[in-house]
Amino acid sequence: MATIELKNISHSYQMDRREEIPIPQDCNLDQGFVIKDLSLTWEEGSANALLGPSGCGKTTILNIISGLLQPTIGQILYDGKDVTALSPEARHIAQVFQFPVIYDTMTVYKNLSFPLRNAGVKKSEIKRKVQEVAEILDLTHVLPMSAGKISQAEKQKVSLGRGIIRDDNVAILFDEPLTVIDPKEKYILQRKIREVQKNIKLTAIYVTHDQHEALTFADQVTVIKDGRMIQTGNPAQLHTDPQSPFIGYFIGSPGMNLLTCTLEEDVLDFGEFQWPLSPAIRQALQTDDPEFQFGIRPEFVALSHEKKAGTVPFEATMVDNIGSYQVVTLSTNGIQIKGRAPEDMRIDVGNRLWVGFPEESVRIFQNDKRVF
Amino acid sequence: MGIIVEHVSKSYEGTPILSDISLEIKDGEFVTFLAPTGEGKTTLLRIIAGVETPDSGRIYYNDVDVTDWPVQKKNVAMVYQWFVNYPSLTVYENIATPLRVLKQKLSRSQLDQRVRETAALLKIDGLLDHHPSELSGGQQQRLAIARSLAKRADYVFLDEPLTNLDYKLQEELRAELKNIFGQKAEGAVIFATPQPIEALALSTQVGFLHNGRLLQFGPVDDVYHKPLYMEVGAYFSHPEMNIFKCALTSENGHQFLKATDQLKLAVDAFQGLLTDSHYMVGIRAHALSTERESEKMIPIKATVELGEVVGSDTELHIDHQGISLVSLLQGMGGYDIGQEITVYLNPERFFIFDESSGKLVGQTHVELNR
DSSP states (O other): OEEEEEEEEEETTTTTOOOOSSTTTTTTTTEEEEEEEEEEEEEEOOEEEOOTTSSSSHHHHHHHTSSSSOOOOOOOEEHHHHHHHHHHHHHHHEOSSSSSSOOTBBBHHHHHHHHHHHHHHHHHHHHHHHHHHHHHTTTGGTTBBBGGGGHHHHHHHHHHHHHHSSOOOEEEEETTTTTOOOOOHHHHHHHHHHHHHHHHTOOEEEEOOOHHHHHHHSSEEEEEETTTEEEEHHHHHHHHOOOHHHHHHHSSSSEEEEEEEEEEEEEOOOOSOOOOHHHHHHHOOSSSSEEEEEEEEESSSEEESSSSSTTTEEEEEEEEESEEEEEEEEEETTEEEEEOOOOOOOTTTOOOOEEEEEEEGEEEETEEEEEE | EEEEEEEEEEETTTTTEEEEEEEETTTOOEEEEEEESSSHHHHHHHHHTTOOOOOOEEEEETTEEEEOOOOGGEEEEEEEEEOOOTTTHHHHHHHHHHOOOOOHHHHHHHHHHHEEEEEEHHHHHGGGOOOGGGGGGHHHHHHHHHHHHHHOOOOEEEEEEETTHHHHHHHHHHHHHHHHHHHHOSSSSEEEEEEEEHHHOSSSSEEEEETTTEEEEHHHHHHSSSSSSSHHHHHHSSSSOOOOOOEEEEEETEEEEESSSEEEOOGGGGGGTTSSSEEEEEEEGGGSSOOSTTTTOEEEEEEEEEEEETTTTTEEEEEEEEEEEEEEESOOOHHHHOOOOEEEEOGEEEEETTTTOOBEEEEEEOOOOO
């Protein structure tokens, strides 16, 4: 395994390879580029995810990493060594695709041993390795079976097994690996992938459009939108410290409340109410442009039936009791936010609730960037 | 006024799908049939709507037997899991077409107004000139819902309308469905879903189907807080309820339901009710915490299996002496496979089910103030 680094990667399907870095003077990334100046490091043995809606450029990045595609601009480094010009075969990257890629007519044993037989490994060594990998993946009992007869999740484990059976792979890529898996088997496979990654310290890159899968698998998640990296961080950072309103909304459910407001003296003015600023926040909002976006996650909105210092009255316009907690929609004169209440707090539609925004949970954005 | 379903049964090629289903739907209700895939939800929905006929049993709309009526004769509308729209017609024409065949003819301006109002309600009024292929999945399903709404049918049937949308769209459209159908003064909405969270968020009444039988049917809060069968409690939870086997034991004059030396529940309060040697005990994931919120909480030692992120929460899968449990925690991250932790169970959130019949025997659940 190795540390993999993407350095100033940009890609346009209409342009030939350029050697200048980071961006040649005659290139405009907003014209024809599907990947825009992406720089990222995946440390050896780490669990990583690329997360983004369909069409964001994830597949292009995958193909650039595996060597199927030469990026227009930028370099790929393994442990600091430039491999941009290497063929896919020479890159030693294992892949697990959406659909299990295995030979249905061969036994599971033959499938797992295939990459080793191709590489001319000794028979006794092959046997030892296959048994070891089968053990890790809970496949021992199906080794003699025809691969066409096992479940989709087991097939996907065989794909993974073929990826990890060789010692010379530098990384393993997972491309939406749970897509065709039966919901009942998803958890088992998800857990197994994570366990294998951790125990044998794979450098793993998991590509998906599914927030839950990415945040469950990875220690480092990179969110991609329109070919650009929006934010990289661990799940807790993306959740509590979004660097843009998009991340605030995209990560978590319900997404972050985002309200437009204006800075006036030392308050944020929402029209209907004002939110007093502490000196620390006031300091951070030094700017000519008084328009801001105020963000707070529903679970941090403080709700009370009684008036408390610093709270604002809202009306509960919808209450979704989803069992473990309630999601409350709160409105006041055109301003709408969501809050989360414990299961035993009695709230009826039409109730007036006093709403507080604890300062430590407030995030403030301007022009799509976090300013506090 | 409403729908009465009386002793409905249905089989396909000798396999029973629905057995003796009876229930009543009153106007103004939002009724959800909840069950995993393959339990006959869709079949029941189609029989009540009149798209299929039952092998036996009757369906009444407003006290009129409609069992053998063709579906066209009834004022019903359906929305399916797969977005069904006319690909060659614009969004406007997709909504307008069903209105042109209504028995009560609409004038041109009435029709135009109806189309625009409905489109606005579903937030597709900016797309009236587009064709369905130019719409996103979420917009296509909005259009399908708009078409079913524009008719102002008495009964609207929704068959897993959110299933094929990604989770952000599900979240948005779920809230909107509640808004839209909450305003429905006449008639009722009948909804089928495998998702407990949708049943909880949307319904007034919930029916749980299991092996072709309607195991429980009633107001959503009743079914959720007092599941009469283990199968209902297990499935109608978000995430699924933890259920494990316990032996009834006596220690120092007190009775316990005991799974392990740590996982045991004092049950003196149920004296006389518990007569078997073993029971199945259930507790929902949000009643398991990594923080000791009160002295009464029951501590158990466990190993982390996986921290599964769902929405803004983590479903922490743990192993306690061979028993798999899930704890629902707010926030995400911070736990890894193999980590040893202590988890605390709220003793006031347990359900006790009969081991063989699965029937609810008792619960330590304090009645919630709702």
